[in-house]
Amino acid sequence: MVKFNINDLNIWFGSAQALKGVSMKIMRNEILSVIGPANSGKTTFLRMLNRMNELHPNFKMSGEVELDGRRTSELDVESLRKRVGTVFALPLPLPLSIFDNVAYGVRMHGLKSKAATSDIVERSLQEAYLWDEVKDRLGTSAFKLSGGQQQRLCIARTLAVEPEVILFDEPCSGLDPISTAKVEDAMLKLKVNYTIVLVTNNVKQAARVGDRTAFFLSGELIELDITDKMFTAPSDHRTEGYISGKFG
């Protein structure tokens, strides 16, 4: 089933065109990896999905982005962002306790009940595979966690507001291999309930977790295919060049 339907999408920041004629579909409950060198437009693509690009003053676009068959431009932007959550490159815990970090979003959206809040916190931390490591110290500061734990805390915070889609913007760029493995584990288990779009600079990570992989170059979508096929028999020589490390 199609979650996102993107049709002939062009995006400009001022006079520079960041995305050129991108058309693709993102399926429900898949992990779509997006790879490509710097300035290829992959982050712009990701930020398009929940309209974060609009914060840029000189942003212009043409084309359509549909979520469940409705144009995102017609949706209320706050509820769109609630449905399509983001996990950023750098873990950004708030200067609060672990519990309050996870509860932050739902409280902001108006949840008052203490029991319901702690249910949500527990469920989110479990989904992010952090619960067992922190359940005895929910009251301590989030800054006491390691980098990998902080990133999973941010995943839990995003999960707490019950999104349908989670966008990962290079979530492991600052993490060591073991923490990276834990975040990847969490992603693989999350796809049962969520649709995941993962932008990564790490080609091997795309190969490990992606169901399908999209390759961007200079703002164009060069190739989009099943990950296994893309990494064994890419149909475009530029894709082959990138994933085999000839450039990028």
Next chain:
Amino acid sequence: MRKLKEFIIEKLVLISGLASIFFVILIFLFLLKEGLSLFKFVNPLQFLAGKSWYPISEPPQLGILPLILGSLVVTIGAAAISIPIGVACALYISEIAPGKIKETLKGGIELLAAIPSVVLGFIGMITIVPWIKHIFNLPTGLTALAGSVMLAFMAMPTIVSIAEDALYSVPRSYKEGALAMGATHWQTIWRVMLPAASSGILAAVMLGIGRVIGETMAVMMITGNAAVIPTTILQPVRTLTATVAAEMGEAVVGSEHYFALFAIGIVLFVISFAINVTADLFLHRETKKI
């Protein structure tokens, strides 16, 4: 030859640097010497808590409580007006205003800071004072309230520009993080931007208040200068600064009155020093956090 030139320049810069500290110390010592001489005649408690200021009666009564309270009332009034407006203005400039309005507003605020206080006092005298007299049906409009309103204008530029800097220096990622979670613009401002910039905003407020307490000219022109303990904001008051400015010229050098004015200077010095140190602590805390 080159080495000599370097040496001379280095020492000149050093001397200029030390000069400012040297002058501050000199001023402070002078203030202490003259001010503390007062306590040969009056004990410090009588001076600070004395309820009447009649410096030229015989014997002179030198209690500055009415003056301290006068300064306090005017300052609190000015703070109550300028803090909410100033912080809201900073928020508008840094978070909401589109490019052109933003630049215009910033220019306007800077211009407000450039108006000499005597001009503000003069404008206050012919506008605010009659309004207050008329609106509250008072015998005179020269009241603490008039001073507060006028001083609020003077504190605003300081508060707005420093608070705006503090908001501007909140990392972009904080704001994006909140918006990406589905927060509305106002939720982002109220729950993320303001708390993150709180120490800078507090520093802005403290510096604004510091400016208000030290202000002399406008206050002297429009608060009425009656050295009585204020009971409402609608009566004339006299501030510490206005007292010194108005009476220094006529005080006999070496008299108790003369020393008392210096002692007032010490009180003012201590107050503004405390305010500046507090503001500095807040600013410092901010740089450490980010």
